[in-house]
Amino acid sequence: MHEVAAAPAWVSLAYLVSGVLFILALRGLSSPASSRRGNRYGMAGMLIAVVTTLVTHEVASLPEILIAIAIGGVIGFVTAKKIAMTDMPQLVAAFHSLVGLAAVLVAIAAYLNPEAFHVLDPSGLDILQVSRIEMGLGVAIGAITFSGSVIAFLKLNGNMGGKPIMLPGRHIINLGTLAAIIVLVGVFHLNTPELFVAIVVLSFIIGFLLIIPIGGADMPVVVSMLNSYSGWAAAAMGFTLHNTAMIITGALVGSSGAILSYIMCRAMNRSFISVIAGGFGGDTGGAAGGEAKEQRPWKRGSAEDAAFLMGQAEQVVIVPGYGMAVSQAQHALREMGDLLKAEGVKVKYAIHPVAGRMPGHMNVLLAEANVPYDEVFELEDINSEFSQTDVAFVIGANDVTNPAAKTDKTSPIYGMPILDVANAKTVLFVKRSMGGVGYAGVDNDVFYMDNTMMLLGDAKKMVEEIVKSMAH
Amino acid sequence: MDFISILSIFVMACFVGYYVVWSVTPALHTPLMAVTNAISSVIIVGALVASAAAGSVVAKYLGLGAVVMASVNIFGGFAVTERMLAMYKKKEKKG
Numbered sequence: 001m002h003e004v005a006a007a008p009a010w011v012s013l014a015y016l017v018s019g020v021l022f023i024l025a026l027r028g029l030s031s032p033a034s035s036r037r038g039n040r041y042g043m044a045g046m047l048i049a050v051v052t053t054l055v056t057h058e059v060a061s062l063p064e065i066l067i068a069i070a071i072g073g074v075i076g077f078v079t080a081k082k083i084a085m086t087d088m089p090q091l092v093a094a095f096h097s098l099v100g101l102a103a104v105l106v107a108i109a110a111y112l113n114p115e116a117f118h119v120l121d122p123s124g125l126d127i128l129q130v131s132r133i134e135m136g137l138g139v140a141i142g143a144i145t146f147s148g149s150v151i152a153f154l155k156l157n158g159n160m161g162g163k164p165i166m167l168p169g170r171h172i173i174n175l176g177t178l179a180a181i182i183v184l185v186g187v188f189h190l191n192t193p194e195l196f197v198a199i200v201v202l203s204f205i206i207g208f209l210l211i212i213p214i215g216g217a218d219m220p221v222v223v224s225m226l227n228s229y230s231g232w233a234a235a236a237m238g239f240t241l242h243n244t245a246m247i248i249t250g251a252l253v254g255s256s257g258a259i260l261s262y263i264m265c266r267a268m269n270r271s272f273i274s275v276i277a278g279g280f281g282g283d284t285g286g287a288a289g290g291e292a293k294e295q296r297p298w299k300r301g302s303a304e305d306a307a308f309l310m311g312q313a314e315q316v317v318i319v320p321g322y323g324m325a326v327s328q329a330q331h332a333l334r335e336m337g338d339l340l341k342a343e344g345v346k347v348k349y350a351i352h353p354v355a356g357r358m359p360g361h362m363n364v365l366l367a368e369a370n371v372p373y374d375e376v377f378e379l380e381d382i383n384s385e386f387s388q389t390d391v392a393f394v395i396g397a398n399d400v401t402n403p404a405a406k407t408d409k410t411s412p413i414y415g416m417p418i419l420d421v422a423n424a425k426t427v428l429f430v431k432r433s434m435g436g437v438g439y440a441g442v443d444n445d446v447f448y449m450d451n452t453m454m455l456l457g458d459a460k461k462m463v464e465e466i467v468k469s470m471a472h
Numbered sequence: 473m474d475f476i477s478i479l480s481i482f483v484m485a486c487f488v489g490y491y492v493v494w495s496v497t498p499a500l501h502t503p504l505m506a507v508t509n510a511i512s513s514v515i516i517v518g519a520l521v522a523s524a525a526a527g528s529v530v531a532k533y534l535g536l537g538a539v540v541m542a543s544v545n546i547f548g549g550f551a552v553t554e555r556m557l558a559m560y561k562k563k564e565k566k567g
Contacts, residue, residue, distance in 0.1 A: 012473075022511045023488055029496040029504050032560035039503075039553050042511055046546055053517045059524040061532065068523070068536045072543025079544075080551035088502055088552075095509040095549060098541040102515050105538040109522035109531040116525030117518075130475055227505050234512045235482060241521065242473045246514050248485040253508040255489030260501060353498060360501030364556055372563035378498050 012244060014052040019248030021045030026252060032373050049245045085368040086325045089223060089357040093153040096226045100145030100207075103233035104200065107139035110240055111196055119240060131240055136185035136196070138236030140203040145229040147207030152222050155211075156357060164215040171277065177206045210276065217399070219357045220264045221275045228257025260359050267353035267379075269405075269415035298434070301453030303465035306393075306428050309453075310336075311470060313390035313426075315346040317382065319419055320362050321355045323396020323432070329460035330369035333395065336463055337371065339470045348385070349376040350419050352400035383420050392424035394446075396459050398431070402444045411442055427452040430462050503556045510549025516542035 021041045028038015059065065083091050110117040111127070119131035127135075154160035167173065184199045214222055235250020265272050310316050318337065324330060337347045349371060355362045366376055386392060394401055401421045404411040421427050422445075429452055446452055455462050496504050519542055522535025 018514070019485070022514070023492060025507055025511060026489075026492045026496065026504070029500045029507070031497060032500065032557070032562075035500060035503065035557045035560070036554065039507060039550060039557060042507055042553075043550050046511065046514065046516075046550070049514050049517055050520065053520045054524070057521060057524045058526075060526045061523060061536075064536055065520065065523055065539060068539040069543045072540040072545075073547040075540075076544035076546065076548025077551050080548045080555060083552065085556075088506075088556075091548075091552065092502075092505050092509060095506075095545050098545050099509065099512050099515060102513070102519060102538040102541040102545075105534045105541075106515060106518035106522060109528075109534040109538070110518070112534070113522065113525055113528040113531035116521055116527055116531070223505070227508060230512045231508065234515045237515055237518045239475075239478055239482070241518055242478060243517055244481055246517055247478060247482045248488075249511050249514045251482055251485030252489040252492070253512040255486050256493040256504060256508045259490065259493045260505070263498075263501075351498075358502060358505065360499060360504070363499040364502045364559070367556070367559040367561070370559075370561065373499055373560050374563050376499060 008056075011052060011056050014048055015243055015245040016248075018045040018048040018052070018245040021048070022245070022249050022252060026256065045245070085365055086328060087157075088364060089219065089361065090153055090156040092358060093149050093156055093223055093226065096223075096230050097146050097149035097153060099230040100142045100147075100149060100226075100233060103142030103230075103237055104139050104146060106237055107135050107142060107240070108196075108200070110135055110237075117241060132188050133185060134236055134239040136188040136199055138233055138240060139196070140181050140185060140199050141229055141233040141236060143200055143203030144207035144210070145226055145233055147204045148211045148222075148229070149207075149226050151208055151211040152219065152226060155216065156219060156223075165212045167209070167213070170209065170213060174206065174209050177202055177209065181206065213277075214275065216357070217354075218268075218275050220354050220359055220361075221261050221268075221272070223358045224257050224260035224264055225276075226257070228254050228261060231255070231257055264354055264359060267417060269413070269417070296448045298448050299453050301428065301455050303455070303462060304469045305453060306455055306462075307466045307469035309426055309428065310340055310345065310391050310393070310466075311343055313340075313345050315348070315385075315389045316340055316391045316393055317386065317389045317421075317424065318347065318349045319392060319394045319397050319401060319421060320349065320351070320366070321395065321397025321400060322357060322361075323398075323430075323459050325356055325361065325365055326396065327459040327461075329395060329463050330365045330371075332460055332463040332467060334366070334369040334371050336467050336470070337375075339467060347375065348382060350379065350382045351376060352379050352397065352417075352419055355397055355400055379417060379419060386420045386423040389424040391426045391428060392421035393428045393430070394421055395430040395463070398444055399442065401446055402442060404442055404445060413442055422446050422449060425451060428455055429453070430455045430457070430459050432456070432458065499560070500557075503553050506549055506553040506556065510546055510553065513542040513545035513549065516546065 025038045025042030028034045114127045231253025238246025405413045405416040519538035
């Protein structure tokens with residue numbers, strides 16, 4: 001009864017092909033030119049995996065399955081079409097939570113119906129020990145992904161404050177819970193349903209606890225990390241199902257998220273551990289540092305001044321940050337760029353890896369506003385150019401331009417690679433007010449330089465005014 | 473397949489992932505996250521197995537729930553990636 005005939009060879013091959021297509025999907029992203037073809041490979045891979053699964057199983061409930069796919073498909077498709085590009089970080093977090101929850105449900109289903117998943121031991125009465133550990137891992141990672149992503153979503157979407165929430169003794173609570181989960185997964189070869197339930201519950205809790213103390217500016221790391229977890233969850237379920245497509249995909253996604261987290265941490269010169277420990281981005285350090293430095297002279301400029309300065313320039317480098325996304329200034333910014341180009345000014349964009357709330361956030365927004373991608377440069381490619389730049393136009397970015405990262409060893413952002421806007425002949429700094437001091441809570445010396453002009457106001461309105469004065 | 477063969481595939485795939493992801497241009501990191509999201513929903517395979525099988529009714533409905541979620545991700549993930557990638561344009565050549 002429980003002896004299952006080996007699946008025909010073509011089935012394994014089909015899953016393998018689907019796995020390879022997923023690799024090609026990521027490979028396509030090495031350049032914008034090949035990226036869309038890559039995305040199609042991904043879709044083809046998914047189609048192959050789904051169809052293969054459906055035709056090789058005795059499906060007792062095909063209509064229900066098709067309805068389920070249709071419901072999910074419509075929700076997903078409509079959301080994808082409607083979502084504003086500035087809301088992309090929230091959307092990605094929401095998607096991660098779904099992968100996590102789906103993994104949890106699949107693991108529970110496998111536990112309840114082990115025969116369907118071919119994970120019974122030769123006696124046919126009990127689940128294989130190794131499968132139980134895989135299931136335990138899958139359900140734990142899935143649950144952490146789910147609750148962690150829900151918190152990340154609420155923070156990114158503004159339903160929950162971006163400030164870190166610090167519980168007393170949280171490190172001990174977190175480490176204790178994690179240790180408990182690991183021990184429970186380890187002893188899950190003793191087949192008791194209570195153990196399984198305990199793993200699920202504790203994992204939901206730890207996902208929640210891990211993310212609440214992490215502040216808004218660290219969200220790029222969190223989103224990447226959850227991306228990685230969703231991959232490992234899929235891989236763990238792939239082990240349970242002995243499915244090549246799931247294992248390859250899980251490994252790809254897992255490493256992708258891990259690499260992105262690493263890139264983000266490196267771009268902030270922080271260790272992964274210190275990000276996970278949380279607490280960064282609160283008010284604690286900022287208040288003390290701010291008072292000592294108050295009352296330094298700074299210059300305020302108007303939109304007309306800015307329009308004049310940039311009109312006279314040979315090269316303008318625009319440095320966008322999260323503030324640009326918040327005020328949706330990317331379209332106005334592109335218009336400004338077009339007017340400058342029409343006057344013969346060279347316009348370039350400089351992107352810091354952690355600008356915004358997720359990796360590549362600024363690039364997508366600029367692309368949305370029709371800025372050609374060959375005018376957009378990464379930090380290491382453009383940093384040497386600031387000394388030959390007439391105007392650096394900083395809009396909604398702060399910490400990523402702060403020279404304290406290079407000079408002040410006591411600064412919380414010391415060691416972080418920055419965009420050297422201070423080297424430009426003139427710095428135009430668009431900022432809401434002189435009060436706020438970025439997420440790291442550090443004052444920025446660039447504000448007080450002789451060659452800096454502060455343009456105070458809403459980023460989008462300011463750029464629109466500049467565009468107006470240029471048009472005259 | 474025995475555990476060791478599966479583990480071998482997994483380890484190899486991790487290395488492939490490592491090299492492929494490093495070659496992704498930073499400008500496309502957001503689409504990378506969206507598309508990895510879509511493909512990690514290959515977990516739908518497990519959801520389909522659960523919902524197709526006779527046996528446990530609870531398992532079937534859990535499976536169907538997972539099918540809905542994975543489908544949201546698959547359709548949503550690929551569609552939003554497609555939408556983003558369509559926006560990346562090169563400078564128009566004059567003339």
